[in-house]
Amino acid sequence: MDINELNPDVLSVKPSALRAFDHEISADPEIVKLTLGEPDFNVPEHIKQAAIDSINADQSHYPYYWGIQELRDAASTYYREKFGYQYSADQIVCTVGATEGLAASFKTLFQPGDGILIPMPAYPVYKAIAGINHLVPIMVDTTDTGCVLTPEQVKEAIATHPEVTIKGVVITDPSNPTGVVYSEEQLAALVPVFRDNHIWIISDEIYGELTYGVKHYSLSKWLPEQTIIINGLSKSHAMTGWRIGFVFGPTGVIDQIAKAHQFQVTTPTSIVQYASVEALTHGQNDAEAMRKIYQQRCEYLTQELDKLGMKYVKPRGAFYIFVKIPEECHQDSFTFAHQLAKNYHVGLMPGAPFGDPQALRISYASSNENLHAAVDALKKELTRVGAIAE
Amino acid sequence: MDINELNPDVLSVKPSALRAFDHEISADPEIVKLTLGEPDFNVPEHIKQAAIDSINADQSHYPYYWGIQELRDAASTYYREKFGYQYSADQIVCTVGATEGLAASFKTLFQPGDGILIPMPAYPVYKAIAGINHLVPIMVDTTDTGCVLTPEQVKEAIATHPEVTIKGVVITDPSNPTGVVYSEEQLAALVPVFRDNHIWIISDEIYGELTYGVKHYSLSKWLPEQTIIINGLSKSHAMTGWRIGFVFGPTGVIDQIAKAHQFQVTTPTSIVQYASVEALTHGQNDAEAMRKIYQQRCEYLTQELDKLGMKYVKPRGAFYIFVKIPEECHQDSFTFAHQLAKNYHVGLMPGAPFGDPQALRISYASSNENLHAAVDALKKELTRVGAIAE
Numbered sequence: 001m002d003i004n005e006l007n008p009d010v011l012s013v014k015p016s017a018l019r020a021f022d023h024e025i026s027a028d029p030e031i032v033k034l035t036l037g038e039p040d041f042n043v044p045e046h047i048k049q050a051a052i053d054s055i056n057a058d059q060s061h062y063p064y065y066w067g068i069q070e071l072r073d074a075a076s077t078y079y080r081e082k083f084g085y086q087y088s089a090d091q092i093v094c095t096v097g098a099t100e101g102l103a104a105s106f107k108t109l110f111q112p113g114d115g116i117l118i119p120m121p122a123y124p125v126y127k128a129i130a131g132i133n134h135l136v137p138i139m140v141d142t143t144d145t146g147c148v149l150t151p152e153q154v155k156e157a158i159a160t161h162p163e164v165t166i167k168g169v170v171i172t173d174p175s176n177p178t179g180v181v182y183s184e185e186q187l188a189a190l191v192p193v194f195r196d197n198h199i200w201i202i203s204d205e206i207y208g209e210l211t212y213g214v215k216h217y218s219l220s221k222w223l224p225e226q227t228i229i230i231n232g233l234s235k236s237h238a239m240t241g242w243r244i245g246f247v248f249g250p251t252g253v254i255d256q257i258a259k260a261h262q263f264q265v266t267t268p269t270s271i272v273q274y275a276s277v278e279a280l281t282h283g284q285n286d287a288e289a290m291r292k293i294y295q296q297r298c299e300y301l302t303q304e305l306d307k308l309g310m311k312y313v314k315p316r317g318a319f320y321i322f323v324k325i326p327e328e329c330h331q332d333s334f335t336f337a338h339q340l341a342k343n344y345h346v347g348l349m350p351g352a353p354f355g356d357p358q359a360l361r362i363s364y365a366s367s368n369e370n371l372h373a374a375v376d377a378l379k380k381e382l383t384r385v386g387a388i389a390e
Numbered sequence: 391m392d393i394n395e396l397n398p399d400v401l402s403v404k405p406s407a408l409r410a411f412d413h414e415i416s417a418d419p420e421i422v423k424l425t426l427g428e429p430d431f432n433v434p435e436h437i438k439q440a441a442i443d444s445i446n447a448d449q450s451h452y453p454y455y456w457g458i459q460e461l462r463d464a465a466s467t468y469y470r471e472k473f474g475y476q477y478s479a480d481q482i483v484c485t486v487g488a489t490e491g492l493a494a495s496f497k498t499l500f501q502p503g504d505g506i507l508i509p510m511p512a513y514p515v516y517k518a519i520a521g522i523n524h525l526v527p528i529m530v531d532t533t534d535t536g537c538v539l540t541p542e543q544v545k546e547a548i549a550t551h552p553e554v555t556i557k558g559v560v561i562t563d564p565s566n567p568t569g570v571v572y573s574e575e576q577l578a579a580l581v582p583v584f585r586d587n588h589i590w591i592i593s594d595e596i597y598g599e600l601t602y603g604v605k606h607y608s609l610s611k612w613l614p615e616q617t618i619i620i621n622g623l624s625k626s627h628a629m630t631g632w633r634i635g636f637v638f639g640p641t642g643v644i645d646q647i648a649k650a651h652q653f654q655v656t657t658p659t660s661i662v663q664y665a666s667v668e669a670l671t672h673g674q675n676d677a678e679a680m681r682k683i684y685q686q687r688c689e690y691l692t693q694e695l696d697k698l699g700m701k702y703v704k705p706r707g708a709f710y711i712f713v714k715i716p717e718e719c720h721q722d723s724f725t726f727a728h729q730l731a732k733n734y735h736v737g738l739m740p741g742a743p744f745g746d747p748q749a750l751r752i753s754y755a756s757s758n759e760n761l762h763a764a765v766d767a768l769k770k771e772l773t774r775v776g777a778i779a780e
Contacts (some may be wrong), residue, residue: 001588001590001615001616003642003646004644005450005500005501006498006499006501006643006646006741007497007499007500007501007646007650008501010497010498010646010649010650013649013653014649015455015648015649015652016652019452019454019455019652032551036452038451039450042448042450043445043448043450048445049445051445051661052442052445052446055433055438055441056438056440056442058432058433059631060433060628060629060632061630061631062409062426062428062630062631063631064409064413065405065406065409096486096490096633096654096655096656096658096659097655097656099653099654099656100486100655100656102656103653103654103655107397107400107522108396108397108400109396109397110397111398112397112502113395123478125653128653132497132649132653156597167395198391200391225391226391238450239450240450240451240452240658240659241449241450241451241452241453241659241661242450242659242660242661243486243656243657243658243659243660252393253391253393253396254395256396256397256400258405259400259403259404259522260397260400260522262406262409263403263489263519263522264486264489264490264493264654265486265487265489265490265493265633265654265655266486266487266489266490266633267631267633268486268633268659269486269631269632269658269659269661269662270631270632270633271441271631271632271659271661271662272659272661299689302396309737315706377562
């Protein structure tokens, strides 16, 4: 059997460089990791107890493929109260984390050959899912506009790609990897260009509860008829490994996404569905304590990076800082990150997979002690190469 | 936005008729269901405890996308001992149930337009996943050969479909919906035709532990280089709603399937991965008690169906009987199943989605009391239409 005859879209996609790098450095027992985007907090106790109760109650049979009714009802209410989403339970599909929601949405909304705009820097999984669906990802560099996509950039992308029909855009707000949060005005400004060009908006709002001094807005406020929201409990309730996400979309479209979802996974794990009902009905404040700590860490890190003279876009949300590698280092992001891991046992994520080979992503979803270790390693390395004085 | 411009492969696939029918009749509080293919048993206590331990130990962070090492090690050993599989841990991907394993495998092995043989009657999800991947499902009727695919049927399908390159076949053994189990000779006879025509074998062995008086063989014994095995704990350990499956495949191919899997779901739920280690290391005999009870129920049901003069293929495994609707009923399977549900509050699965609109699938993964109710309903209905004497 010839491996080269397998599906070329699968053959050509690369495994997640983020997870591969994380897996690789994890072989070092001393490694301090600020790599993956996952809270260092544990699942709140009341949600853990709900999961245990579900196990003890033998709720282990097939849940309905959209997700159990109680969970979709709870998600409808919770996100209406949090962010003003206007979706009834029958406009919500429960997915195996945000990833599965993205996969089902990309599959459903687009046809092979369609173009999809990805404002850069971006979480690399969007490009991978686009590729695996034989879409044409069009990367739009937003570094000149503070890592915020503008209507002009969208128009320019359309004008410079006449060979592709651009059918979608991914907006990650708050952003991974930059922590940028779109203002109400910035989102409103994008509405006409998306509407006039019939562009589906994949609005990834998974970090929506984690903002620092600014409010999160959803594009669904302006364009519900062409917005698909991806959200979930991985970040807000520290439930990454439990794998629960939600897709919100207009009637007609969401029903199609539900089918793509059904034939991907059937349904998410029953235990987690029942536990998530608890999270959404009694865990409205769970994120707040974590949010405050993230904010303190963010302030600490930005102060320290300022002292080191390192450049970054000021983060207002999520739990990342996307920082430039000083020119004096003369190293691309993978070489630099490997060096740090090898010499100082500190893992920071290379920026190349996000679209900037001269940057690093620091996740501050990690203990203060780990953050100190990271700052210390950067200080030593920048001193060593002469980027800062001893 | 025009819904008709969504992906036509998603638009044209129908939601699972099985789950839709089950969901529909579940609105009746009195309904006795023998519909879905899920054990009426609960998850064994020691596995539930392992899940609870995992929750209490805060193992809630991202597991490696292939699945945790301990689980793949345990699966390697368990299935070697059970069925003689020869796969190391790095040839195993842990999936969100068998469905996700099927989705990742179909996506990876085939290209749009490729043909895939589906021996009928068959579990309808294969056709749906084929359709969503823009493959050409070629249904091969096996009713004349005892619901066992023969080399002659494969050759005939190839000869009569010169317009399609047939790249794959799905073998479900033991079979859903018929309960047929392939003998060693029947499998061995298929090997040359699959090998000579470079046909990938998707070998769905999810019911492998549930056989009655016959042994389960795996096609991977003969053709490991072109077999992808789908298995999991849904049936053997009554863990349907927990969603854990495994894909076994040759090096080179399994790595590609792992990528498709990663961009579908990231990884299955952490709790379930840890609990599944317990299932595979200390639950080798868990299926046996259930198997014995299923066998008794199967014997009871076949005796009763014989008394009613109903026709079916003798089941040797799984937990289904695929029974013909007597001609005297003059009803297709949906009408008949709806009638039974409405008049007697008994839910049997219509045969049409499996490929036979004159049959019903009875799942005996249901209590004896429920089986009695089903037999009673059939008896009344056949009496009513005059198919049997009062």
